[in-house]
Amino acid sequence: MRERLARVTLMRLAEPGDAVMGRLVASCGPEAAVEQVRRRVLDLEFVRWFASTRRGRPAEGTGEADARLDRILAAWAARLEAADPAGDLAAGERAGARLVVPGEPEWPTQLDDLLDSRPHALWLHGQANLRFACIRSVAIVGSRAATPYGAHVAAEFGAGLSERGHGVVSGGAYGVDGAAHRGALAGGTPTVAVLACGTDVSYPSAHHDLFEVVRARGLLVSESPMGVRPTRPRFLVRNRIIAALARGTVVIEAAVRSGALNTAGHAVALNRILAAVPGPVTSDTSTGCHRLIRQGAATCVTTPAEMAELVGAIGSDLAPEPRGPVLPRDRLAPEVRRVLEAVPARAGAGPAVIAVEAGVDLETVLSCLGGLAAAGYVEKTSRGWRLCPEKPSSG
CATH class of the missing domain: 1.10.10.10 (Winged helix-like DNA-binding domain superfamily/Winged helix DNA-binding domain)
Structure with missing residues (x-):
């Protein structure tokens, strides 16, 4: 129980994906990390590690690194004063959510690939088991401002992959995310929505009904406590969880500047399979997909069967070759x-x-x-x- 309280506290102290806090927890454990912040005294070995990461940066020597670490520690300590881990646990229970921490049966071990950026814990709200839902899963991401083509393809991929026994992971946003979740709900496997806010916050608000169905037949996931509202940085940071949970990621419509490409970058860094769906060469919303394919970073896929073949076991889940009509x-x-x-x-x-x-x-x-x-x-x-x-x- 003490470790769970410490991890709930850490969710308040540091922003999601904070690798500095992640390294502190990895070096001494969550309870000791909270205690060091409370005392405002960090282990000497950790201080040396932090200084080593700053070497070689312009105008930042040992003194500058120490000052920077002091500012980070002061920010953590200020948040610690307002933290109420017991209250956060109670709020989660009232909302119907549950907390899962590393080492517990429901914790997906593939999240450990995030190393120092691994979440301290996750809030889950829904009927599905997160670990089982993600053992055989695909992340579907893409533009919020999806065209009718993109929304159609996302729904087809969501339904097709779910029918083939693959869980679908996405971010619950407008456009491609929402279409992928809806398509997956037509299949037989759970869909997982990773949020940039608390699981009790419906964002976007127009997806309130969608999230209710996902809770009933899948899972809402967040590393933020109840009541936390989304911010632009949190959208980008949560993308690492989407990429880490799934065996592969497919990008359906993405402009040159798109959060979906951020997810694609995490997938590549994590050595996950990356695929992209081509679109009309005249469409700006497919420019990012075409660039991923052209650079060789992503495999071109056009059907759910082709994506299932990419993430499936060797020799199984083979996609049929396209053939013309038999005359x-x-x-x-x-x-x-x-x-x-x-x-x-x-x-x-x-x-x-x-x-x-x-x-x-x-x-x-x-x-x-x-x-x-x-x-x-x-x-x-x-x-x-x-x-x-x-x-x-x-x-």
Whole structure:
């Protein structure tokens, strides 16, 4: 219980993704980290580590590093005075949320790949189990100002991946995020929305009903305490959790300056699979996707099956190769097709001429022509054999 209280306190002291606080916790544990902030005295080894990270920066020597660390410590201490971990736990319970911390059964161990930026704890609100929901999952991200094309593709990917047994992780925002969640809800696996605010805050407010359904059939996730409102930095920082939870990320519509590209960067840094869906070359909202593909950072995917193949086990989840329609003439024997190709479209030709053109003997031509005529491919005229008008040679 003491560790849980300490971690809830840390969620108030430092901003999400604060790697300095993350290193302090990693070096001495959450309870000792809170105590050091309370005493305003940090371990000497940690101070030396911080100074080493500042070396080589312009106009920042040991004295400047010490001053910077003093300012960081003062900010943590100021927040500590207002922290009420017991109150935060009670507020979470009242809201129907639950706290999960590293080492507990529901904690997804892939978050440990974030190292010093790993969340201290997570608030979860919903029926699904976070660890199980993310064992086999894909993150779908993209533009908030999605075009009808982007919203359609996101919904198709959400539904298609869910039908194939993949959980869908996204950020609950307008545009691609919302469409991906809605598509996933049509499938059989949970969808996980990682928020930049408390799980009791509906942001955007228009997604209040969507979040209610996600709570019932999936999970809302946040590293912020109850009541915390979103800020622009928190949107960007939460993207690392989206990328870390999933086995792969697919970007559907992203402008050159897009938060989705920030998620893509985290996916690459974490050695996760990254894919992108192409769009119209005239669309600014697909420029970021095209750049990822062109630079070789992302694999081009066009269907949920192709994304499932990327993140699936080797030899399984293989996507079918795109094929054109099978035409009736495709089922003809090779020899019969050769004879058919040799029959002229307009002017008739005799069997001997057709035999020379097809490169087969006369007996074979006569046999094939009879069958082709019965099937309606060719007809006999006064000038010889020709293709039937309703069966053009390009068919």
